[in-house]
Amino acid sequence: MENKKDSIEKPEAEIAEGVVEYGADQQKLRDIAGELYLEVQQYPREELEAEGKKVLRKIDKVILPVICITCMLHYLDKLSLNYASAYTLKEDLGLEGQRYSWTAAVFNFGYLFWSIPANIIMQKLPVAKFTGGLLLGWAVVLVCHVAATNYAGLLVLRFFMGMFEASISPLIMTITSMFYARDEQPFRMCLFLAFNGVATMLGALLSYGLGNATGSLLKTWQLIFLVIGALNVVWGILFLILTPDSPSTAKFLTHKEKVVAINRIATNMIGVKNAHFQTKQSLEAPTDVKVWCLTLIGLACGIINGGVSNFSSALLKGFGLSGLNATLMQLPSGAIEFVVVPLCGLAAGRFRDTRALWLVISCLPPLGGLIGIQLTSLQHRWALVGCSWLQYIFGAAIILAWNLLTTNVAGHSKRALATGLWFVFYAAGNVVGAQVFLDREAPRYHSAIITLSVCYAGIIVATSVLRQLMWWENRRREGSSGDEATRDGFMDLTDRENRGFRYAL
Secondary structure, eight states: OOOOGGGOOOOHHHHHTTOEEEGGGTEEEOSTTHHHHHHHTTSOHHHHHHHHHHHHHHHHHHHHHHHHHHHHHHHHHHHHHHHHTTTTHHHHHTOTTTHHHHHHHHHHHHHHHHHHHHHHHHHHSOHHHHHHHHHHHHHHHHHHGGGOOSHHHHHHHHHHHHHHHTTHHHHHHHHHHHHSOGGGHHHHHHHHHHHHHHHHHHHHHHHHHHHTOOSOSSOHHHHHHHHHHHHHHHHHHHHHHHOOSSGGGOTTSOHHHHHHHHHHHHTTSSOSOOOOOOHHHHHHGGGOHHHHHHHHHHHHHHHHHHHHHHHHHHHHHHTTOOHHHHHHTTHHHHHHHHHHHHHHHHHHHHSTTOHHHHHHHHHHHHHHHHHHHHHSOTTOHHHHHHHHHGGGGGHHHHHHHHHHHHHHOOSHHHHHHHHHHHHHHHHHHHHHHHHSSOGGGTTTOHHHHHHHHHHHHHHHHHHHHHHHHHHHHHHHTTTOOHHHHHHHHHTTOOTTTOTTOOOOO
16 A cells, blocks of 8 residues: 555644544545554555454454344343243233234334434444443333333333334444454354344243242243343443444554554445534435345345244244243254354355355245245144244344445445434334234244245345346446545545445445
8 A cells, every 4th residue: 555654644633533634635534543544554564464363363352252242132132022922921911912913013113213313323422332321221121121010011111122222233233344354244243143042042041940930029021021131231331341432442452453453444445433424425325226225135134033033932832832842942043043144154254255145045944944834734843843943044144134234335424324224124124024923823824924935035136136236336346446445435435436445245
């Protein structure tokens, strides 16, 4: 990379804000890591690359476990209603008929209501502090579930839970893009989501153990909400202590290691973070066909997730398992998710331009499982249970869709709105998914199986179209400068404006 050191002007007032001038162009790098990016050019490339692996190991030791535990507790919270429904929650709070479906769905109304505002706010606030505050907020709301006495009260609590959670997944995506290079992201993001499998196993064991508790003044479903909520309170405090807002503020890195960390992620061509919201960028998002392909994938993912996450216990009970055994039989599904999802991410990161391919592949086993549920006789109980376990492979498709979004939408304001749109449609899909499982169709739930199968097919088509569009665009941009594209990423240009930007397929 050409050494621009002599042409850099760094007024003190602007450096204090992380805003610096770049050479003769006099164009401002308003990225929060702008100053460190300019320092990158003071070191030989060989020296930076030699220290890159050491810095990656240090990042993995801190960021990886923090995000994995956050994802695990985040999903455990979402499953708490599912586990509570295996006991007397429905009878105690009058959730007969479709009331339970609406209790599951209203969470997503809160999510939908707050997704876009949350992503805009997220751009302006320190990432780790905002995340930690949200973790504590939803932990308190979850504990308050213990005091719910009727259907209306539970609806209000679930709505606020959805609002608090609306930022969590986008924040995890943002933290990942801040600390990891493109090729490193698929495996780590899939590993984060694989801890949903750990949450499934932990939640099943916890629910099973609490179901056997005797002598408590609280009912089993109340104990589930209380214990999981208390775990989240503790973790929210630890998260605030452990997690830096960006590589620039990471206390576990020396100053030079921070420079190396910025050099590592510079080739993502999206910078680190820019707190200045640009209306022009945000308006580009809804005019980009690629954004809408991703958004449609988000809608289909939401429908599938809304059905599977809230009705897995009901589905297993319909195959003839008791409430306790239906809970316990979710252990293998968590193990499958924990093993298979990271393997998909590892393959997507190791083999160049295969993210979209592995997203499609990860849809095929769960689609086959749905067909098996529809066609297998009820006499073959364990075959049906096995088909239901296959649904948890689908986590790889969700996380790879996230990765396609974070790596291929440049411009922080554009990405904030694109991410908000993705999660709005994802939340809307969850509302639909919670409604397609009709009580009168138990245990096969024909309408739900057909709907989810159509969603899998839709994901495959939309992903194929998205990949082809990005491939064509990369071909059109051949010959442009890679170094210039890296610099333009720190200048907060969108993927359309940055002509050297390359889409990760």
